[in-house]
Amino acid sequence: MRLEKCWFCSSTIYPGHGIQFVRNDAKIFRFCRSKCHKNFKMKRNPRKVKWTKAYRRLHGKDMTQDSTFEFERKRNRPQRYDRINTEKVLQAIPKISKVKATREKAHITKRLSVGKINRKKGDRRELEQSISLVKAPSVLKEDATLTLPKQKVTVSYAQTENTPMEE
């Protein structure tokens, strides 16, 4: 029994699932479900279809290089059955997959954290600039607790020199 990878979406194909298509040049395409099979028949490039692993890896959405991928490389050399080896492998597999999952999650949170910071900055700017839509400026002047504390932003002198003079 061998767990294959779907040619289109790169998910694992468990036994009893999917269709294998053999082209006349003897290249075998395996699909996990009819969705992938139909997309293949429509001649779609998996690198352009957003939900496939190929697209995600190509566009840096998912982790591409990691040492945990080395464990899953396909090795065509048949191994002689060694009981101790097999036991060790069976114990190692859940550990490796756990490490891989945490690393993938970390990659995604790292990628999304930039957007989080930018969103917060945008919110702060909106609050400072458009608060008059919500509360009248006279009310804000009376009560000091309603305004955000002023942030000190350092500006380098080189920048101010380069700005052109306003006519």
Place this chain on the structure above:
Amino acid sequence: MAARFLSKSSSGSSLLGALGTSLVGVGSVARQTTSKLTYSDIFFQQQRTFVQMGTKLKVVDNSGAKRVMCIQALKSKKGAKLGDIIIGSVKEAQPRGKVKKGDVVYGVVVRAAMQRGRCDGSHVRFDDNAVVLVNKQGEPIGTRVFGPVPHELRKKKHVKILALAEHIA
């Protein structure tokens, strides 16, 4: 039942007058690369069926024939699948070969566009319908076989064809 199979015939094969009606096969339309499943996409998602009377098959050995039309699928009322034997009439042949045009020959289906279930639960399907000509005993007439062949042939005891094959799928 015959009418149902008429409607499901694959494009390119025209079922003959013996069955009465003639059907225009739903041909494959130029494929689009839009992301939405349009009306024309549904047309080239073909429903593949058995190799039956009238099906034209490609001959993939060097026996001399090029195309063979199935006139009878042995062992099944519905039609032949991957690995079954059919009786065919040679429609197109090479000028100097072991078989001539008009010969009635036996053949083993080595590639079928209709998927066949394997014992591990998976399904296999090939790109076209292809046949290897054999004699009544099941031995191939030709000496070479081109293209991939399935290992379903081993179960059907067509060992010689597997031996000649260049790739076993």
